[in-house]
Amino acid sequence: MSNLVAVLPGDGIGEEIIEQAVRVLSALKLDLQLEKADVGGRAYDVYGHPLPEHTLALAKKAKAVLFGAVGDWKYDTLPREFRPEQAILGLRKNLGLFANLRPAILYPQLANASTLKPEIVSGLDILIVRELTGDVYFGTPRGNRRVEEGPFKGEQEGFDTMRYAETEVRRIAHIAFQAAQKRQKKLCSVDKANVLETSQFWRHIMLEVAQEYPDVTLTHMYIDNAAMQLVRAPKAFDVIVTGNLFGDILSDEASMLTGSIGMLPSASLNASQQGLYEPSHGSAPDIAGKNLANPLATILSAAMMLRFSFQNEEAALRIEKAVAQVLEQGYRTPDIYEEGTTKVSTSEMGDAVIATLI
Numbered sequence: 001m002s003n004l005v006a007v008l009p010g011d012g013i014g015e016e017i018i019e020q021a022v023r024v025l026s027a028l029k030l031d032l033q034l035e036k037a038d039v040g041g042r043a044y045d046v047y048g049h050p051l052p053e054h055t056l057a058l059a060k061k062a063k064a065v066l067f068g069a070v071g072d073w074k075y076d077t078l079p080r081e082f083r084p085e086q087a088i089l090g091l092r093k094n095l096g097l098f099a100n101l102r103p104a105i106l107y108p109q110l111a112n113a114s115t116l117k118p119e120i121v122s123g124l125d126i127l128i129v130r131e132l133t134g135d136v137y138f139g140t141p142r143g144n145r146r147v148e149e150g151p152f153k154g155e156q157e158g159f160d161t162m163r164y165a166e167t168e169v170r171r172i173a174h175i176a177f178q179a180a181q182k183r184q185k186k187l188c189s190v191d192k193a194n195v196l197e198t199s200q201f202w203r204h205i206m207l208e209v210a211q212e213y214p215d216v217t218l219t220h221m222y223i224d225n226a227a228m229q230l231v232r233a234p235k236a237f238d239v240i241v242t243g244n245l246f247g248d249i250l251s252d253e254a255s256m257l258t259g260s261i262g263m264l265p266s267a268s269l270n271a272s273q274q275g276l277y278e279p280s281h282g283s284a285p286d287i288a289g290k291n292l293a294n295p296l297a298t299i300l301s302a303a304m305m306l307r308f309s310f311q312n313e314e315a316a317l318r319i320e321k322a323v324a325q326v327l328e329q330g331y332r333t334p335d336i337y338e339e340g341t342t343k344v345s346t347s348e349m350g351d352a353v354i355a356t357l358i
Ligand SMILES: NC(=O)C1=CN([C@@H]2O[C@H](COP(=O)(O)OP(=O)(O)OC[C@H]3O[C@@H](n4cnc5c(N)ncnc54)[C@H](O)[C@@H]3O)[C@@H](O)[C@H]2O)C=CC1
Pocket: 013, 017, 068, 069, 070, 071, 072, 073, 085, 088, 261, 262, 278, 280, 281, 282, 283, 284, 285, 286, 287, 292, 293, 294, 295, 297, 335
């Protein structure tokens, strides 16, 4: 359905942050049909599965999915297929959402909220393009087995398989090169090619695809160095392209450059402009239910939804400008609070954004 949005709040702070994003969308009075469903731990509690069939069916028929977060410590001992995290992994895989865009932008008003010195982060605007449906997160075989030989013979071991097929690397490479073309034309591919076959293969394909984008400067960096450079000189990056595991880690690291993980939105896209939009953080059980969470990453994810799935650049910009405006007005949830600003709750931050929409 062309205007259907599946709204999946999930667990922990999911409900609180999604509520604010939905309020902002409603205030814009757009022609969207929002339909809510359970996902994650709360779906497991009710239906015995973290991604029930009706939730998956709703996500599949929707133009876009607005997702909160899933997970809670109380589900950590469940067999893996029933853990809440399988819901987001299942949605990504079932909807073919291979391209995860995670922009890390420092709003000038938050230069002091970052744990890094203002001169290191001010003006920061980088884009992490993370491959989302391959790599060690989905590779098979995986599991537990008895070690058959070597010094640990007879013991149990756990194992996963890191794997990337050519098509998977090629299509994310194109997304990243095209994103770089629209920006500073610098693409850094992050891998571990000095150790891993998967990474050597990734690098080889990146170099091949680069031939089609002579206007973009491609560089390569090992993940360990990239993790270090990201806090040493983050502004040296423009677009980073990397695999699922490395991208997961680097994007949490990049969030601290922007002041808080509560500021980092994301879009996960497939080949037919269907997308899932979620904050880059998790369900934050430590602050759930307390009206403390920063809803801005989710509100900014809703803006990305309007831009990428509904081609409504104007409405996306209205949200983004309102977010900049509330920060300018000094409103801060606890994660980005500093002396001299006004501490607000999750819902008060939603109120402030709505009041500022023009
Ligand atoms: N896409 C998803 O649904 C994801 C789910 N998870 C799940 O979330 C659960 C918690 O995982 P953690 O490793 O603790 O990561 P997390 O991202 O949920 O929290 C890490 C830290 O950041 C803080 N934080 C996160 N979002 C915030 C926000 N909007 N405002 C203010 N502070 C915020 C939390 O309070 C916590 O101190 C786990 O079950 C994990 O598997 C983790 C990452 C992604």
